[in-house]
Amino acid sequence: MILRSICFVHEHGISPSFIFDGNDHQATHFVFYDGDEPVGSLRIRWFAKFAKYERTCFREKYRHPFVVKRCVQMTFDHVARKGYTQVLTQAEERLALLWTRLFDLQITDSPAVKIEGHPHPYLTVVGLIPASSDPITIETSSAVLLRVEGQWDAPGSFETV
Structure with a gap:
């Protein structure tokens, strides 16, 4: 929340009501660090066949x-x-171009979304990422499914050896 406040609210004057919303309670959040110092963050929301990247900031x-x-x-x-x-994000044109250059994603033909208080419309950017060789599926061990999000390969404290 602090990173978003610095990057969006303080630097760009974007309303906190847009930057922080009910989706924060149902998303996966990543915070990136340089040592102990937080440098960036993003959230991901999950849909039927794609993951949507939102609120990316550094x-x-x-x-x-x-x-x-x-x-x-x-x-x-x-x-x-x-x-x-498959991943998707929505971003102003200059940032949408960053996603295309860095990650080989593509800007779609979908109409740009105009958001009140934002000077530039948001473009939709989509792309494919490499599949995991070991995805978590319904056939995955029950013990793995009980583990902490993202720590699927480390036995949990509840597991007996």
Whole structure:
């Protein structure tokens, strides 16, 4: 929340009511660190056949394509492990182009979305990510399904050995 406040509310004057909403309670959140220092974040919402990336932000001194690519690429592994191979985001044109360049996603023909208080419309960007060789499925071990999100390969404290 602090990162979004810095990047969206403070730097760009975007209303907190747009940046923080009910979807925060039903999404997966990633916070990226440089050591102990939080440098960026994003949230992912899950739909039938795709994962939607939202509220992606990085503090100004970390807005380097290498940093952004490395951080977001890590989330693709998580998304693929959950069985998804298609991702979607919506962004202003300059940021949509960043997604196309860094991650080989494509801007769709969908009409741009105009959001009140935002000077530029949002474009929809979609693409495929590599499938996981070991996705979590309905056939996955029950013990794995009980483990902490993203820590599926580490036995939980409740498991006996």
